[in-house]
Amino acid sequence: MSYPTPWQPWQGQNGPQPWQGQSAPAMLAAHADRERAVDVLRAGFGEGRLEQDEFEKRVARAYAARTVGELAVLVGDLPQGPVPLSAASGPAPRTFLPAPPPATNGKAVAAMVCGVLTLMTAGVTGVPAVILGHTARSEIRRTGEGGEGFAMAGLVLGWLSVAGWTLLLTVLIAAALVSR
Numbered sequence: 001m002s003y004p005t006p007w008q009p010w011q012g013q014n015g016p017q018p019w020q021g022q023s024a025p026a027m028l029a030a031h032a033d034r035e036r037a038v039d040v041l042r043a044g045f046g047e048g049r050l051e052q053d054e055f056e057k058r059v060a061r062a063y064a065a066r067t068v069g070e071l072a073v074l075v076g077d078l079p080q081g082p083v084p085l086s087a088a089s090g091p092a093p094r095t096f097l098p099a100p101p102p103a104t105n106g107k108a109v110a111a112m113v114c115g116v117l118t119l120m121t122a123g124v125t126g127v128p129a130v131i132l133g134h135t136a137r138s139e140i141r142r143t144g145e146g147g148e149g150f151a152m153a154g155l156v157l158g159w160l161s162v163a164g165w166t167l168l169l170t171v172l173i174a175a176a177l178v179s180r
Contacts, residue, residue: 111130111154
């Protein structure tokens with residue numbers, strides 16, 4: 001059994017063409033078939049698989065092709081779509097995956113909540129906000145957890161509450177001493 005040789009750009013139009021087969025006529029190509037073949041050629045040219053002159057010759061032959069076999073020969077040596085991954089390739093190694101974000105420290109969240117609640121509790125949660133904020137920052141430095149911003153927000157709001165209460169008590173004490 002002899003197999004037809006693939007088309008080579010230097011072959012002329014004379015002689016039997018490989019897509020004509022032995023005795024069975026080939027199916028006629030539609031416009032959509034030609035466009036698909038030209039799209040494959042464009043992709044191959046864009047990927048650097050074809051030189052400019054070879055690309056132009058193949059595109060001209062694709063638009064002049066009469067059968068699907070002629071088109072198949074023109075794109076036979078080019079990949080025609082995504083190449084499927086082999087089953088042997090598993091998930092990507094952890095080295096190539098993005099690092100997961102660090103967990104947020106729970107005490108940092110609690111410090112921020114207490115700091116925000118100082119406005120609604122008239123400053124009662126200010127001291128817990130300061131204590132939780134300092135504890136959270138030390139844990140964050142030690143463990144590498146996230147939540148530094150939460151801890152700092154709790155600290156700032158807690159210290160503002162403590163400073164407000166201190167100022168209010170100082171003013172009240174001074175007013176009491178002056179009124180004696």
